[in-house]
Amino acid sequence: MATIKLIRKYRILYLMLLSALASYAVFQYAPMYGVIVAFKDFWITKGITGSPWVGFKHFEMFLTDDKFWEVFRNTVIISLQRLVFAFPAPIILALLLNEVRMEKIKRTIQTIIYLPHFFSWVILSGILFSLLSDGGLVNLLIERMGGEKIYVLMDSNYFRPLLVLSTIWKEAGWGTIIYLAALASISPEMYEAAIVDGANRWKQMIYITLPSLVPTISILFILAVGGLMDGGFDQVFNLYNPTVYDVGDIIQTYVYRIGLAGGQISEGAALGLFLSLINFVLLFSVHKIMKRLTGSGLF
Secondary structure, three states: OHHHHHHHHOHHHHHHHHHHHHHHHHHHHHHHHHHHHHHEOOOOOOHHHHOOEOOOHHHHHHHOOHHHHHHHHHHHHHHHHHHHHHOHHHHHHHHHHHOOOOHHHHHHHHHHHHHHHHOOHHHHHHHHHHHHOOOOHHHHHHHHOOOOOOOHHHOHHHHHHHHHHHHHHHHHHHHHHHHHHHHHOOOHHHHHHHHHOOOOHHHHHHHHHHHHHHHHHHHHHHHHHHOHHHOOHHHHHHHOOHHHHHHHOOHHHHHHHHHHHOOOHHHHHHHHHHHHHHHHHHHHHHHHHHHHHHOOOOO
16 A cells, blocks of 8 residues: 555656656567577578577587687677776776866866767777778878887787777766766765864875775676676777787677678577676676675665
């Protein structure tokens, strides 16, 4: 009865929520029916229900394929590098911006670092190609100074660092919004008390600011690890080429080539389901660990 009364009291809010729930139902949950394609030998002419069951055949095929383990290793390495270097970047930026006292300068910096987020990887990859390609601006400047060209986009040694740096360039500024919002909720009285006790700006950051950010960092870290195996298809697909497949080819681009471009729908679905299961396990495992360490989690 109490629940019914609560729903009646906030019925307008629940009605507003219906559109979001409908969107999730149609675009997130309904397509999950197609997962069964991973366990079938899918034929377009026969459809999902008419295609014959093959069990775990497609899973066995890619798990015994050397190419799969190559792209799996690439996915893990690239994702871990992003986690190690790109995840702390918004935190550092937010802490630095929090120390800027001149509002005009602070807003100008925020605008500049937020801007790349609003460009797609298609546009940003075009910018990177114009800068780093054989006849790009960077190589032209190197040649003018008497140096040799650096083939960043076609050199396996440079490609992974390029992915990490371009990720930071695009997303670090936008990520600071969440941390700056968390910083705004810290009581000024805590800083005033620290100043009275003789704490300088550095000690205020270490003993007040950072501990106050721990719940936010914890939640975002859980979400980041939960999507660890996503790999960043848009970014890699727009930047890589056959010369860097050995270090840049990830599971998502591999699925695209064999599943969509190659017509092997069932194999692609099996790979996608496999990745989703790994992300699911990572999400709940890291959530449990962070819950014990920090007391903060998703639920």
